[in-house]
Amino acid sequence: MELPHLRGLRQRAVLSQEQLAERSGVARDTISKLETGRRKAYPTTIHKLATGLEVEPRMLLGGVQYAESDTELESTTEPVEESHGKPEGDRKIGF
Numbered sequence: 001m002e003l004p005h006l007r008g009l010r011q012r013a014v015l016s017q018e019q020l021a022e023r024s025g026v027a028r029d030t031i032s033k034l035e036t037g038r039r040k041a042y043p044t045t046i047h048k049l050a051t052g053l054e055v056e057p058r059m060l061l062g063g064v065q066y067a068e069s070d071t072e073l074e075s076t077t078e079p080v081e082e083s084h085g086k087p088e089g090d091r092k093i094g095f
Contacts, residue, residue, distance in 0.1 A: 001046065001061065004062050005060055005062055006049065006060055007035040013054070020049070020053065024052025025052075
């Protein structure tokens with residue numbers, strides 16, 4: 001499998017290939033080949049890299065990460081002002 005987001009996730013974690021290799025148990029040369037598309041990843045390799053990066057494996061494959069719960073959202077967002085006449089349950093947040 002290809003890992004289109006491996007390099008970006010590694011860089012966002014501020015890790016070198018060597019540091020990720022130490023954290024994940026995947027050889028630095030393998031990480032380099034995966035990042036450049038010269039090698040495909042086995043499922044076990046994806047799991048090891050995800051563990052080393054502290055992300056879900058789907059993030060390496062291009063998946064989207066969603067908040068785990070409403071509580072997590074409440075703790076990271078500011079309170080909503082007034083509801084403009086809509087009942088509490090009918091409010092929607094979007095783009």
